Amino acid sequence: MEFWTPEQVKKTWAELYKKAATDEEFRNLCLRDSRAAIRQITGQELPAGFNLRFVDNAGADLTVVLPDLRQSDELDERQLEAVSGGDGYDPATGYCTKICGGVENAQ
Secondary structure, eight states, X not given: OOOOOHHHHHHHHHHHHHHHHHOHHHHHHHHHOHHHHHHHHHSOOOXXXXXXXXXXXXXXXXXXXXXXXXSSSSOOHHHHHHHHXXXXXXXXXXXXXXGGTSOEEOO
């Protein structure tokens, strides 16, 4: 599957929301098998490794993506770039650059 344009994403979400709001069978499909629901709307498969989860509007739900597991305390290339560029605090790694008063691990 190719990458979707912003217009395709917007159109897909609009169609999906409309159908999920009016078709109970499709709504249940979204909750049970998101890949099949997207395939039904677009005729396309989601890329392998791309996970999509729908939840019913039944109260609070929060999904938190954990950072990658670090194998050492050394900075990787992305972190070194952020530090040398002085672009501030990176909440994903807990590192702070010059703008925050020096490099430190806030975790």
